[in-house]
Amino acid sequence: MGSSPHTGPIVVSGTGMVTALGAGVPANLEALLKERTGIAPLRFLETRHRGSLPAGEVPYNNEELAALARPGEVRGWTRTALMGLLAVREALQGSGLDPKGPRTGFISATTAGGIASTEPIYHRFFEDDITDKELQYLGTHDPGEHAERIAQELGCRSIVTTISTACSSSANAIMLGSRLIRHGLLDAAIVGGTDALCKYTVNGFNSLMILDPEPCRPFDASRRGLNLGEAGAFLVLEPMERARARGATVLGVVSGFANTNDAYHATASSPQGDGALLAMQRALDMAGVAPGEVDHINVHGTGTENNDLSEGHALRRLFGTEVPQFSSTKSFTGHTLGAAGAVEAIYSLLAIQEQVMFANLRFTEPLPETGLIPIVATKKTEGLRHVLSNSFGFGGNNTSLLISAP
Amino acid sequence: MKGPVHIIGASAIGPQEVFDRDGLEAVTVHDGHPMKAIEPDLIRYIDPVRGRRMAKVAKYGISNALNAMERAGVKDPQAIIVGTGLGCMESTERFFGPLFQNDEQLLNPTAFIQSTHNNVAGQIALRTGCTGYNYTYLHRGASFTSALLDGAMQVGLEGAERVLVGGCDVVTSDYYLIQRRSGLWKQHQVRNVDVLQDGTPGALCGEGSAFFVLDPGQDHRGSVRLVDVDMSFNGEVHEVAHHIQERLERSSFDPQEVDLVMLGYSGDAASDGTYDPVRALFPNATVACFKPLCGEYYTANAWGTWLTWSALVSGRLPQEIILGGPARDRFQRAVLYDHYLQRDHSLVLLERP
Numbered sequence: 001m002g003s004s005p006h007t008g009p010i011v012v013s014g015t016g017m018v019t020a021l022g023a024g025v026p027a028n029l030e031a032l033l034k035e036r037t038g039i040a041p042l043r044f045l046e047t048r049h050r051g052s053l054p055a056g057e058v059p060y061n062n063e064e065l066a067a068l069a070r071p072g073e074v075r076g077w078t079r080t081a082l083m084g085l086l087a088v089r090e091a092l093q094g095s096g097l098d099p100k101g102p103r104t105g106f107i108s109a110t111t112a113g114g115i116a117s118t119e120p121i122y123h124r125f126f127e128d129d130i131t132d133k134e135l136q137y138l139g140t141h142d143p144g145e146h147a148e149r150i151a152q153e154l155g156c157r158s159i160v161t162t163i164s165t166a167c168s169s170s171a172n173a174i175m176l177g178s179r180l181i182r183h184g185l186l187d188a189a190i191v192g193g194t195d196a197l198c199k200y201t202v203n204g205f206n207s208l209m210i211l212d213p214e215p216c217r218p219f220d221a222s223r224r225g226l227n228l229g230e231a232g233a234f235l236v237l238e239p240m241e242r243a244r245a246r247g248a249t250v251l252g253v254v255s256g257f258a259n260t261n262d263a264y265h266a267t268a269s270s271p272q273g274d275g276a277l278l279a280m281q282r283a284l285d286m287a288g289v290a291p292g293e294v295d296h297i298n299v300h301g302t303g304t305e306n307n308d309l310s311e312g313h314a315l316r317r318l319f320g321t322e323v324p325q326f327s328s329t330k331s332f333t334g335h336t337l338g339a340a341g342a343v344e345a346i347y348s349l350l351a352i353q354e355q356v357m358f359a360n361l362r363f364t365e366p367l368p369e370t371g372l373i374p375i376v377a378t379k380k381t382e383g384l385r386h387v388l389s390n391s392f393g394f395g396g397n398n399t400s401l402l403i404s405a406p
Numbered sequence: 407m408k409g410p411v412h413i414i415g416a417s418a419i420g421p422q423e424v425f426d427r428d429g430l431e432a433v434t435v436h437d438g439h440p441m442k443a444i445e446p447d448l449i450r451y452i453d454p455v456r457g458r459r460m461a462k463v464a465k466y467g468i469s470n471a472l473n474a475m476e477r478a479g480v481k482d483p484q485a486i487i488v489g490t491g492l493g494c495m496e497s498t499e500r501f502f503g504p505l506f507q508n509d510e511q512l513l514n515p516t517a518f519i520q521s522t523h524n525n526v527a528g529q530i531a532l533r534t535g536c537t538g539y540n541y542t543y544l545h546r547g548a549s550f551t552s553a554l555l556d557g558a559m560q561v562g563l564e565g566a567e568r569v570l571v572g573g574c575d576v577v578t579s580d581y582y583l584i585q586r587r588s589g590l591w592k593q594h595q596v597r598n599v600d601v602l603q604d605g606t607p608g609a610l611c612g613e614g615s616a617f618f619v620l621d622p623g624q625d626h627r628g629s630v631r632l633v634d635v636d637m638s639f640n641g642e643v644h645e646v647a648h649h650i651q652e653r654l655e656r657s658s659f660d661p662q663e664v665d666l667v668m669l670g671y672s673g674d675a676a677s678d679g680t681y682d683p684v685r686a687l688f689p690n691a692t693v694a695c696f697k698p699l700c701g702e703y704y705t706a707n708a709w710g711t712w713l714t715w716s717a718l719v720s721g722r723l724p725q726e727i728i729l730g731g732p733a734r735d736r737f738q739r740a741v742l743y744d745h746y747l748q749r750d751h752s753l754v755l756l757e758r759p
Binding site for chain 2: 047048049106111115119123126138139143147148152157159160161162164165166172176180199200204205207259260261262263265266267395396397
């Protein structure tokens with residue numbers, strides 16, 4: 001099926017992102033270091049919940065995003081696709097990778113696809129007097145549309161696909177890209193995800209009553225739910241020897257990964273975090289890293305009653321009394337759903353590069369059930385080598401990635 | 407692939423009566439489109455009371471998954487991989503209604519939960535107690551191919567056993583209209599069995615589902631070896647045949663020995679020409695097509711894979727879909743080539759063990 005497998009490490013040679021903390025990895029790093037949250041009242045999304053539900057909204061309207069992302073053909077770019085393209089361009093620029101390579105893949109991830117741009121005019125798609133301006137978004141809300149569009153813009157020719165496994169989607173894109181390279185089916189892969197805030201997800205999560213009307217407090221006893229966010233985040237993956245041979249900067253190694261399923265409930269995580277535990281264990285086993293060698297965890301940490309309790313139990317079960325220092329950066333970005341795994345993988349890489357652990361904002365009191373205390377203030381550290389990044393989602397989907405120093 | 411990969415059980419639902427069978431006995435003629443799936447009695451797999459609240463894509467997907475496992479004699483899959491272009495759009499549209507009409511108030515979360523696109527794979531995990539790998543691909547015409555490639559990697563390169571791989575799509579009322587407006591569907595009605603002679607742009611819209619159990623072993627009545635899966639994006643039409651030739655060579659699959667070529671002719675005059683040069687690569691093969699039976703949809707190639715599997719297992723192919731080459735009652739080596747709007751290209755090589 002493939003050519004010869006790559007037995008050496010699969011590394012990250014480029015990263016790009018746009019989140020509520022800003023466009024570009026440097027802007028994100030700066031906000032994380034200064035503990036400046038991106039969670040604020042909604043400014044762009046048209047919804048009746050604008051005044052009542054804070055969110056991690058990307059601080060640009062669609063015209064501004066288009067000016068930053070510079071798509072060649074201007075028609076029909078949804079907010080989701082624009083955020084994705086912007087992140088991809090930054091990752092490619094940093095890595096110097098040619099996306100047109102015959103064995104370069106493009107793997108995206110999303111939950112809502114282009115709905116942010118179709119929902120305001122949805123009824124118009126079925127009316128005879130639809131305008132040309134509205135018509136450009138016809139058929140752009142299925143999840144694969146944004147990835148097809150970005151792949152076309154980049155000139156990709158090889159494996160192009162999209163994963164939608166709820167909140168673990170883009171962590172799974174990173175995992176798939178790593179596997180395809182490892183098995184020799186690809187030489188390099190652009191992997192990540194993009195999800196724009198929309199009425200659809202805001203109301204969906206609101207109907208489940210898991211949105212906090214205040215800025216979220218992951219792993220806090222008083223937590224009341226999550227804040228939604230939006231983001232595009234992509235990474236360039238390739239074998240270490242290939243990155244080195246072409247003089248690319250090696251930002252870190254994807255040293256372990258695993259995906260499991262709770263097989264417990266459609267939306268809730270199992271109470272003791274069985275799937276989460278299994279995912280973390282398998283990711284560590286694959287890397288040959290013992291639990292005691294994990295230096296830091298970027299937890300899933302949504303701030304919901306259910307997730308933080310379940311994930312906390314899984315952490316206790318795997319690490320016992322020696323749980324590594326951890327934080328939920330969703331307290332900065334909100335939960336960016338299909339993009340979250342890639343956003344947090346990039347933050348994990350930043351933690352290693354900068355030797356820093358980012359704060360879990362607004363924490364005051366641990367859960368009585370687990371007693372776990374996250375990192376309350378961003379702080380410098382040393383010897384940070386292995387960071388575990390967790391992404392868990394609806395459908396019982398659990399993914400853990402182990403990101404290591406090169 | 408390092409180790410062999412076999413399809414050891416398969417199950418399909420679609421606009422033809424094929425559920426829980428090895429092959430298609432008589433072609434169902436549809437006078438127009440969208441060609442809806444013929445819903446079999448699913449009482450063995452779906453509680454009828456719960457079934458009324460379930461989206462069709464979930465009903466078909468879960469039933470096909472469980473039936474394929476049963477036919478393979480498998481109870482505990484190690485991984486579940488689903489490809490679906492539209493995903494749970496049926497439930498998305500159900501949530502859209504009150505969302506837009508009630509000004510974002512009084513919303514019931516059920517449709518939202520069911521609209522999470524990995525709902526089908528998640529439900530199958532719940533039904534089978536499978537705590538292993540669970541992926542869902544939603545990438546238009548590449549959705550099923552991605553799932554099949556992933557499953558082949560799991561079994562052939564990563565040592566997995568009993569991997570459930572499927573494709574499912576159900577046409578929704580809104581997306582049918584949206585895609586019709588985009589020019590994907592024929593504006594007039596034409597019988598499915600006559601669609602290749604229609605000569606106008608656009609295809610007949612269809613829907614369906616097909617699931618497979620992949621395993622290294624071959625000791626099953628319905629075992630067929632999956633030799634290779636290939637997917638590519640936006641290939642130039644004039645390069646397609648050359649690309650396929652290269653893949654065949656790498657798999658030591660001699661075109662002279664291929665006795666069945668299954669192609670994705672849909673009746674779309676704008677894109678069907680891509681298949682002609684591929685046909686010419688296989689001088690000794692029986693040439694057949696599958697989309698006149700199932701219609702065009704994002705994961706139609708899952709159904710095409712099922713039909714190719716069924717031809718290898720049963721030796722039968724309906725006369726209505728044979729386009730040329732010698733008549734046979736036994737097939738040994740098959741090639742399935744399909745593209746979706748000339749963007750998502752897929753190649754599947756199958757042979758009897």
